[in-house]
Structures are given as C-alpha cells and as structure tokens.
Amino acid sequence: MNAHLQPTGSAYFLTKETQEIERHTLSVLVDNEPGILARVVGLFSARGYNIESLTVSETEHGRRLSRITVVVIATPRVLVQIKLQLERLVPVHKVHDLTAEGASLERELALIKVAGSGDHRAETLRLADAFRAQIVDASVESFVFEVTGKPAKIDSFIALMQPLGLVEVVRTGLAAISRGPQGM
Amino acid sequence: MAEKMTGAEMVIQALSDHGVEHIFGYPGGAALPIYDAMFQQDQVQHILVRHEQGATHMAEGYARSTGKPGIVLVTSGPGATNAVTGLTDALMDSIPMICITAQVPTTLIGTDAFQECDTVGITRSCTKYNYLVKRIEDLPRIMHEAFLIATTGRPGPVVIDIPKDVQFALGDYYKPDMETLRHQSYRPQMDGDSAAIEAAVDLMLKAERPIFYTGGGVINAGPEASDLLRELAELTGFPVTSTLMGLGAFPASNPQWMGMLGMHGTYEANLAMHDCDVMINIGARFDDRITGRIDAFSPHSRKIHVDIDPSSINKVVRVDVPIIGDCARVLSEMVRVWRSKTNQPRTEAIAPWWKQIEKWRAVNSLGYKNSDTTIKPQYAIERLYEATRKQAKDVYITTEVGQHQMWAAQHFHFDKPNRWMTSGGLGTMGYGLPAAVGVQVAHPDALVIDIAGEASVQMTMQELSTAVQYRLPIKVFILNNERMGMVRQWQDLLHGSRYAHSYSESLPDFVKLAEAYGGKGIRCESPAELDAAIAEMLDYDGPVLFDVIVEKDENCLPMIPSGKPHNEIILPDTANIGDIIDEKGRQLV
Known part of the structure; x- marks a missing residue:
C-alpha cells in the first residue's frame, strides 16, 4: 500500500499493555446445568482471555454443583476482570483465585503408555518407581503408568520416558484446593 | 396452588401474571401452539412486526420508555437468528428484555430439522442469560426466573427457547412469587457499601x-x-x-x-x-x-x-x-x-x-454556520425541538445511528428520564424506527419522533407498515444528506477523503414510499419552509415520513479526534480537521 494512502488515525483509542503477565489458578463453583462449560469457555474466548488448563466435574451431587479449576495467564488487571466476569455469569456461585489467596495444593493425574523391550524396559521400571508411578496395565512389550503430582513432576516424568519408548500421554488437567481448614 | 395447562398456555399465563400488556412478535411453525394460546385470551396484546429485528428494537423502545421489560416472541431458526442484533443491542445498553423463541420438538433437536438452529448456542454471548426448556416441569420456574434476571441488577435480555412438544405438553403451572423468588447463585448487590x-x-x-x-x-x-x-x-x-x-x-x-x-x-x-x-x-x-x-x-x-x-x-x-x-x-x-x-x-x-x-x-462549541439556502441538520433539529416544546403532549425521541444521532443528542434537550431512546453501545443502524413503534405502543397519546438518517432508516423501513396497521402515529424525521454521514466524516478525517461506498444512491422517494405504506410523506428542502412543514407533520394524526433535505457534507462537531485527550477537542471553527491528527494519531491502526 502506498504511504499516502495510509489511514491517518483510527476510530478506536489504543493503549499498550504495561503490566507483566502472571499464571493464576481459579476455582469456580457453578450449577451443574447444560451448557455451563460452554458459557465459561465462551466468556474466555469472547473476551480474549487465555486458558492454560481447565478441569470440570460435579463435586456436590445433591446440590448439583460442579467445580471448575481453570489456570489462566494474564496481567493482574485482567485477572481481576476475569474473576468479576465469571462471577457475573448467572449460574456461577463463587470464584476464588487460589494463587492470590494464599497457599494451595495443585495436583494432576496422567496416564502414560510406554512400549519397549530389553534394557529400556528395566530402565523404565526403575524411573517409574522413583516417580511413584503405578503400573495400571502391562503387556510383554508395554506399560501404562498412572502418575499423580504437580504438573512439573509429570512434565519431567514424561520427558524421561521420551527416549524409552513413549507412545502416548493423557492428562486430567489441574485440580487445586486451598490449604487449611477453610472451604470455598 | 398449581393449575394444569399446556406449555403454550403457561407462557401466556406467566406473561399476564407479570403484568405484560404488549408483546412484539412474528409467528412461524414452531411457535404455533403459543400463538394459538394467545388467540384465545385478551390480556396480552400482540403487535405483529415485519421482521424479528424490528420486534427486538420495539421491545427496547417499550422497555426504555416505561421501565418495564420488553417482550418478544419469535419462531425457531430464522426467527431466532433475526432477533440476535436486537438482543446484542439490549445487552450492550442494559435493556430488560425477554425473548421467547420457539424451537423444533426436543426429539428433532440436533437433526438439522426444518427451521432448526442452536438458539441457546447462538445467543449465549448476546444475552444476560438463556434457557432451553427441555421439560414442561421446568417451564413455570424458568418463565418467572427470566423476569427476575432480566429486570434486576444490571438489566439485560433473557432468551427462553421452548421446543414445540414442550409447548403442547400438559403440566402444573404455579404463579410467581417475586418476593420469595430467589436464584441460588444470582444475587445482585443493590445497597452500596x-x-x-x-x-x-x-x-x-x-x-x-x-x-x-x-x-x-x-x-x-x-x-x-x-x-x-x-x-x-x-x-x-x-x-x-x-x-x-x-x-x-x-x-x-x-x-x-x-x-x-x-x-x-x-x-x-x-x-x-x-x-x-x-x-x-x-x-x-x-x-x-x-x-x-x-x-x-x-x-x-x-x-x-x-x-x-x-x-x-x-x-x-x-x-x-x-x-x-x-x-x-x-x-x-x-x-x-x-x-x-x-x-x-x-x-x-x-x-x-x-x-x-x-x-x-462561552466558546459555544455547538455553534454552526447557518444558511439561508440549505437546511443545516443542526438547524432542523433545533426547529424540531422548538416546535415540540409548544406541544401539550409528552415528547419521546428515538434515533438511528450516525451523525443525526449525535446532532440530536446535542441539539434536542431533555428534562425528564425515559424520553430518549438510542442505540449507544452497539450502535445499531435501523434501531430508531421500530423503537419509536415500541414507544408509541406504550404511550399511545404521546408524540414519538424518530430522528433518522436516510441510510439508517432504510435498514428497518418495513416497520412503517406495523405503525400503519396499529394506527401508531410515529413521526420519522429523516435528515437526508444522501450520505452515510458519520462514515463519510471518518473517511474525510482519516482516509484522505476517499469516500468508499458512503453515499446513498438510488434513494427511494420517501414521500411516495410513505404513501405506499398508507402513511403521510412530507418533503422539505428550504429553511424558510421548515417550520411550516414541521407543523404539518406534528398536526397529522398518523405515521409520517418527513424527508428533510439537508447540507450534504456537514461534519459533526465538536469532536475528540483519535490519539487525543479531552482537552484537544476540535471545535466547529477549526479550519482543517485533517491536519489536527498528528504523527502519534496516525500510528493508531
């Protein structure tokens, strides 16, 4: 495009983001109703928020409540907005920023399939033991391990399995809860 | 106490129990049971629109001018998708609205049935909340909850999607008790800290x-x-x-x-x-x-x-x-x-x-250079304002979107709330004419004027037919500059005056058009005749299309240009607006 044809301005006022981004884990208590996940995910995509991990399951069957654990990456200003926008959704009961509110526990479960024979097989088992991975399926040429822990631990286990015949991995995504006696 | 009735009857009964008097809608296959139930009662009056978007803007005008929720009833598929613009508009401007959409029977949902669309999926992000009613047992609660959610807290539109078999199904209806009706998770905070x-x-x-x-x-x-x-x-x-x-x-x-x-x-x-x-x-x-x-x-x-x-x-x-x-x-x-x-x-x-x-x-930033030969748009609104002040009637103004909207906001003055209906957040061209219809339905004796542009008004022109059908004497005051004025103004300011598609060609003869619809058309081109023409419009007991031929290339000022703070506002007497936007402003894309 020729320089003289460049627009001389915009109908919108643009500003640069100056804050650093952070990684936060949010716990969201919602009505377990049809479409609730679409509502939450739709909010994130519509407003341009980034989801790193999302886990959802019914946690109180009697009250039909589900708990969503979502890991987001955003600036502090946007993090506050995400929390407020989530709370604005009609079926959302509570939103807690576990990262901001103090100490919390984070766990993830992974199922990892490794195939191989000979020395690789023995090495695989030694490492699995070190990571306290359970063997949940075995055949003469493969194992399926169940490993639980912080996401970083699972990352390292997967990295170690890579040269030993890693076939596939499935991860649950993060489940998180605050430490101490208080509930949500 | 519960009462046995069909889902369709529950819809009408619930509307009536919530004090609804008017509903804007358009029938279709999936909505027939509700229309049949409506046919057999006279508590709720139905206004038949010409396009579902019209129904939503009418409901917005109705709601904005009364403080009550506006009610819309449309059929499945295209009925629902046509309502999306008005729903989004209501969400952006916080207008309480309940939109009942019919849906194909539950057994056909997901089969790409005739006139099926994923209404709750499509409207999820343009409503405050939405429901798909899969069981008749849920319908009474959902109807009442919808009123609670639409009208409390920050108001907004709520969609209730009702499959045809649920409309036919028999169930227990119970009356709303808004005092005790509480939503588990929805509790807007009313009192400030x-x-x-x-x-x-x-x-x-x-x-x-x-x-x-x-x-x-x-x-x-x-x-x-x-x-x-x-x-x-x-x-x-x-x-x-x-x-x-x-x-x-x-x-x-x-x-x-x-x-x-x-x-x-x-x-x-x-x-x-x-x-x-x-x-x-x-x-x-x-x-x-x-x-x-x-x-x-x-x-x-x-x-x-x-x-x-x-x-x-x-x-x-x-x-x-x-x-x-x-x-x-x-x-x-x-x-x-x-x-x-x-x-x-x-x-x-x-x-x-x-x-x-x-x-x-003292700078008089709303000043403009008047003319003896051409009607200036600002002058037309000033004269309209002066003429309406002499009226004994309550005056309600709606607008379309663009320059005329800003001039109306600048030069028409309001002393009371709920008298000004305009599409602010979404900026929906075509809002004003149907909104005026909605306002007139709510206030039959008031003077309701849509201040319009010739481009915007053509987007929902067909609702003039609704106005004629229900004898709603709305006045459509068209500032006709044969331009999409605000688009042209931005092209003038930012795009080297290259006016890509911002002019109105092949315009209809608005006078003949009004007459074809069964209304009255008035055309005015000279400043000297303007007052008499406005008086003629106000005196006519029926819908009027008033075509004011105004200055074609007037810019809407004052204006804060891009990249500028408030204190660098452009005033009307500034020589060349294009020069005001500096290097920094140019970098904004």
Whole structure:
C-alpha cells in the first residue's frame, strides 16, 4: 500500500499493555446445568482471555454443583476482570483465585503408555518407581503408568520416558484446593 | 396452588401474571401452539412486526420508555437468528428484555430439522442469560426466573427457547412469587457499601473542581434515581454532564447542566472532565467513546464510581472509590450522608471552577454556520425541538445511528428520564424506527419522533407498515444528506477523503414510499419552509415520513479526534480537521 494512502488515525483509542503477565489458578463453583462449560469457555474466548488448563466435574451431587479449576495467564488487571466476569455469569456461585489467596495444593493425574523391550524396559521400571508411578496395565512389550503430582513432576516424568519408548500421554488437567481448614 | 395447562398456555399465563400488556412478535411453525394460546385470551396484546429485528428494537423502545421489560416472541431458526442484533443491542445498553423463541420438538433437536438452529448456542454471548426448556416441569420456574434476571441488577435480555412438544405438553403451572423468588447463585448487590459512600462524600466535600458524570444506570434505576440526582446536584452545587445513554436523567434546562460529554460532547463537559479534581461517575462505564485516550483521561482527578455491575469497576479506568450498588439507593445514601455533614452547597469553594466552566461555555462549541439556502441538520433539529416544546403532549425521541444521532443528542434537550431512546453501545443502524413503534405502543397519546438518517432508516423501513396497521402515529424525521454521514466524516478525517461506498444512491422517494405504506410523506428542502412543514407533520394524526433535505457534507462537531485527550477537542471553527491528527494519531491502526 502506498504511504499516502495510509489511514491517518483510527476510530478506536489504543493503549499498550504495561503490566507483566502472571499464571493464576481459579476455582469456580457453578450449577451443574447444560451448557455451563460452554458459557465459561465462551466468556474466555469472547473476551480474549487465555486458558492454560481447565478441569470440570460435579463435586456436590445433591446440590448439583460442579467445580471448575481453570489456570489462566494474564496481567493482574485482567485477572481481576476475569474473576468479576465469571462471577457475573448467572449460574456461577463463587470464584476464588487460589494463587492470590494464599497457599494451595495443585495436583494432576496422567496416564502414560510406554512400549519397549530389553534394557529400556528395566530402565523404565526403575524411573517409574522413583516417580511413584503405578503400573495400571502391562503387556510383554508395554506399560501404562498412572502418575499423580504437580504438573512439573509429570512434565519431567514424561520427558524421561521420551527416549524409552513413549507412545502416548493423557492428562486430567489441574485440580487445586486451598490449604487449611477453610472451604470455598 | 398449581393449575394444569399446556406449555403454550403457561407462557401466556406467566406473561399476564407479570403484568405484560404488549408483546412484539412474528409467528412461524414452531411457535404455533403459543400463538394459538394467545388467540384465545385478551390480556396480552400482540403487535405483529415485519421482521424479528424490528420486534427486538420495539421491545427496547417499550422497555426504555416505561421501565418495564420488553417482550418478544419469535419462531425457531430464522426467527431466532433475526432477533440476535436486537438482543446484542439490549445487552450492550442494559435493556430488560425477554425473548421467547420457539424451537423444533426436543426429539428433532440436533437433526438439522426444518427451521432448526442452536438458539441457546447462538445467543449465549448476546444475552444476560438463556434457557432451553427441555421439560414442561421446568417451564413455570424458568418463565418467572427470566423476569427476575432480566429486570434486576444490571438489566439485560433473557432468551427462553421452548421446543414445540414442550409447548403442547400438559403440566402444573404455579404463579410467581417475586418476593420469595430467589436464584441460588444470582444475587445482585443493590445497597452500596456505607464506608465507601462515606469516603465518596468526604472526597466531594473537599472537592474544588468536581464533576458529576452520569450514565444510563441512573435511568435504569428508575425515575427516583433521577430525582435523587437532581437533589444531590442541588445540595452540592456541582456541574453535571452525562453520557449518551444518560440524557434526561438531569434536566437540560438546569444551569448546572453542561451538555453531553465524549467524542461529540460539548467543549465545557470534556474540558471539565479533563481538569476536574473529583469525578463522580454514577451509572456510567468509562466507555471508549467517553474516555478518549485512556492514559490522558482526567489525569488529576480522584474518581468515584457507582455501578451495579462489579465487573465495570476498574475495567477500563482505575478508580479510587468504587461503590457497587443500585444508583437510586446509592444516591439516596449520598444525599443522606451529605446532609448529615453539611447544610451548605460548596458554592464558594467551587466558584473559580464555575468561572472556568463559564469561560469554556462561552466558546459555544455547538455553534454552526447557518444558511439561508440549505437546511443545516443542526438547524432542523433545533426547529424540531422548538416546535415540540409548544406541544401539550409528552415528547419521546428515538434515533438511528450516525451523525443525526449525535446532532440530536446535542441539539434536542431533555428534562425528564425515559424520553430518549438510542442505540449507544452497539450502535445499531435501523434501531430508531421500530423503537419509536415500541414507544408509541406504550404511550399511545404521546408524540414519538424518530430522528433518522436516510441510510439508517432504510435498514428497518418495513416497520412503517406495523405503525400503519396499529394506527401508531410515529413521526420519522429523516435528515437526508444522501450520505452515510458519520462514515463519510471518518473517511474525510482519516482516509484522505476517499469516500468508499458512503453515499446513498438510488434513494427511494420517501414521500411516495410513505404513501405506499398508507402513511403521510412530507418533503422539505428550504429553511424558510421548515417550520411550516414541521407543523404539518406534528398536526397529522398518523405515521409520517418527513424527508428533510439537508447540507450534504456537514461534519459533526465538536469532536475528540483519535490519539487525543479531552482537552484537544476540535471545535466547529477549526479550519482543517485533517491536519489536527498528528504523527502519534496516525500510528493508531
């Protein structure tokens, strides 16, 4: 495009983001109703928020409540907005920023399939033991391990399995809860 | 006590139980049971529209002018998708609306049935909440809950999607009990935090350059909020400006009124916003048309923000004293706390501030060069305003979107709330004519005028037929410049005056068009004949299309250009607008 044809301005006022981004884990208590996940995910995509991990399951069957654990990456200003926008959704009961509110526990479960024979097989088992991975399926040429822990631990286990015949991995995504006696 | 009836009957019964008198809709296959139930009763009157988008804007006009929710009934598939624009408009402008969409039978959902669409999926992001009713047992609760959600907190549109088999099914209906109706997770906060209100009043008591910046939230909080705003303004002696959506909450005839603020707001309102030391935002949301450049927005002020929606706080502009609550309740507390601390307005302390405001006012930023030969659009609105002031009737104004909308906001003045209906957030061309129909349905004896442009009005022109059918004497005041004026203005400012597709060609003859619809058409081209033509329009008992041929290339000023803070607003006598936008502004894409 020729320089003289460049627009001389915009109908919108643009500003640069100056804050650093952070990684936060949010716990969201919602009505377990049809479409609730679409509502939450739709909010994130519509407003341009980034989801790193999302886990959802019914946690109180009697009250039909589900708990969503979502890991987001955003600036502090946007993090506050995400929390407020989530709370604005009609079926959302509570939103807690576990990262901001103090100490919390984070766990993830992974199922990892490794195939191989000979020395690789023995090495695989030694490492699995070190990571306290359970063997949940075995055949003469493969194992399926169940490993639980912080996401970083699972990352390292997967990295170690890579040269030993890693076939596939499935991860649950993060489940998180605050430490101490208080509930949500 | 439960009563046995069909789903379709429940819909009508629930509407009636919630005091609904009018409903705007269009029938279709999946909606037939509800239409049949409606046919057999006379509590709820149905207004047949010509396009579902029209129904939604009528409901918006109805809601905005009455404070009651607007009700829409459409069929599945295209009926629902045509309603999407109006739903989004209502969400952006916080208008209470309940839109009942029919759906194909539950057994056919997901089979790509005739006139099937994923209505709840499509409308999820353009409603405050939406429901797909899969079981007749849920219908009464959902109907009542929908009214609660649409009308409380920050109001908005709610969609209820009802499959045809659920409309036919028999079930138990129970009446609503709004007093006890509570939603488990939906609990809007109505009362402001008293410590925050105390802190706000303390700031106001020390203010030397204060300003009230009010918005649509004051209108939504009901007429008592407007009364309280007047009371607080009188108690404090502070100047008042308002967003487009808030016009009428504070009387334009009051000397403390500074006119609208923002991109096309007055010089005094925008400069006062920039230079103030305490800003009291009541029911406005720091929209980008108001703030201009965020990093240069009112740099020296402490900011108080009253909003019922917590997510509005600190969304765009960081504030010092956030108060979450209903505008009426918070204003009432502010009045009480102010009275408990002083019985004097801050007249003396803010006298230099008023002196400064008077200097800005003297600039007369809404001035324009009038002409003897061509009708200036601003002049047309001024004359319309003068003519309506002499009317004994209540006057309601709706607009389309564009230059005419901004000129109407600048030159038509409102002394009461709920008299001004316009599409602010979404900026929907085609809003005004159907909105006027909706207003006229709610206020049959009032004078309802749609101030329009010739481009916008053609987007929903067919609703003139609705106006004729129901004998709704709306007046459509078309400022005809044969241009999409605001688009042309931006092309003039930013795109080297290359006017790509911003002109109206092959325009219809609006006089003949009005007559074809069964209304009256009037055309006026000369300033000398304008008053007589307006009088003729106002005297006619029926719908009128009034085609005012105005100056073609008039720009809407004042204007805050891109990349500029409030205090660098362009005034009407500035020679060349294009030169004002500097290198920095050019870099904004």
